[in-house]
Amino acid sequence: MTNEEDDIVRDKASNDERSVEVLVKTRAVLDALAQLGPSNIKTISSYVGESSSSMYRLLANLVALGWVEHAAKRGEYRLGLACLRIGGQIESRLGVQDVARVSFRRHRDHMGTWSLFVRRGLRSVCIEMRRAGMNLLQAPQPGYSLPMGSGAPSEVLLAFLGDERFDEAVEHYRFASEAGGEQSTFHHRMAQMREVTRAAGYSYDFGLTVPGVVTIAAPVFNHQGALCAAVCLSGFPRELEQAVLRGETPDEVGKLLAVAAEVSHGLGYDPDATGDVHVGEFIPSIVPEVGVSSDDEDKPADDGADDMSDVDAGGTVDATDGGADIADDEA
Numbered sequence: 001m002t003n004e005e006d007d008i009v010r011d012k013a014s015n016d017e018r019s020v021e022v023l024v025k026t027r028a029v030l031d032a033l034a035q036l037g038p039s040n041i042k043t044i045s046s047y048v049g050e051s052s053s054s055m056y057r058l059l060a061n062l063v064a065l066g067w068v069e070h071a072a073k074r075g076e077y078r079l080g081l082a083c084l085r086i087g088g089q090i091e092s093r094l095g096v097q098d099v100a101r102v103s104f105r106r107h108r109d110h111m112g113t114w115s116l117f118v119r120r121g122l123r124s125v126c127i128e129m130r131r132a133g134m135n136l137l138q139a140p141q142p143g144y145s146l147p148m149g150s151g152a153p154s155e156v157l158l159a160f161l162g163d164e165r166f167d168e169a170v171e172h173y174r175f176a177s178e179a180g181g182e183q184s185t186f187h188h189r190m191a192q193m194r195e196v197t198r199a200a201g202y203s204y205d206f207g208l209t210v211p212g213v214v215t216i217a218a219p220v221f222n223h224q225g226a227l228c229a230a231v232c233l234s235g236f237p238r239e240l241e242q243a244v245l246r247g248e249t250p251d252e253v254g255k256l257l258a259v260a261a262e263v264s265h266g267l268g269y270d271p272d273a274t275g276d277v278h279v280g281e282f283i284p285s286i287v288p289e290v291g292v293s294s295d296d297e298d299k300p301a302d303d304g305a306d307d308m309s310d311v312d313a314g315g316t317v318d319a320t321d322g323g324a325d326i327a328d329d330e331a
Helices: 003-036 041-048 052-065 081-093 096-106 152-159 163-173 186-200 238-245 251-266
Strands: 068-070 076-079 113-120 123-130 145-147 203-206 214-221 227-236 291-293
Touching: 003 041, 003 052, 003 068, 003 076, 041 052, 052 068, 096 113, 096 123, 096 227, 096 251, 113 152, 123 152, 145 152, 152 163, 152 186, 152 203, 152 214, 152 227, 163 186, 186 203, 203 238, 214 238, 214 251, 227 251
Parallel strands: 123 291
Antiparallel strands: 068 076, 113 123, 113 227, 123 145, 203 214, 214 227
């Protein structure tokens, strides 16, 4: 290699390093604005660990690209429309059902049945189920629903609400017909359930979600740290419940928590960025369809399930009406 060619290679490597350095700084600035909100150059520089002059030049370029814009207060910057537009496109692709379906396939259980529940008004509704192979165990079918606060998935979808939303939901539900005779004690009982469930990080029941077996459930959070679903694993004998009561943590519980964390991660959830998940407000997810699958059935059932918005007077959901609209969060 001649000296001239050697110089060209060194210059190219140097330019590549500078380009990567600029990208790293750009990400740091965008992260700062995402975390801090509208901020001035001094605050951004301190957060990123760069000089104010360096940040001034970089921010000027980002403003020109539309990734950053001037805030209402003089001297402050905020995320630009280009960033928000990209974020909106990514968010629209984050379907909890799709992400859960992939995780359920990856973690096939030789005995248990995976299912996914979301909150629909005052009930929790199953929107996805995956059984292991030819497992004939009775399982929560898509469209099946439970009263709020009854059964492991319902308890999870209530316990991990923020304080205000929890109080509103409980106050509303205790006057519903299904809570008849419990008006005076319902709030206290749900508050106790909430404390226990949040401390454990999951809930369980025997025979409420699936007759005759233990079901365990854990929360799923989205990229905003908001509760959006409950992952369930059903099909275990009562010995599992007895092990939990003895203070043990069965392997099945560890698997459940790992899958719930995996689904949350797939939705963009970052506990370090969003803070304590236990205080996140419930924001309903966009649920595209109702699905059922097994080892022989990797695609969701095509039964015209496009809109599960109708709940009859008895509180059950007609699965033939589908499940695209589970996004209204009636307290």
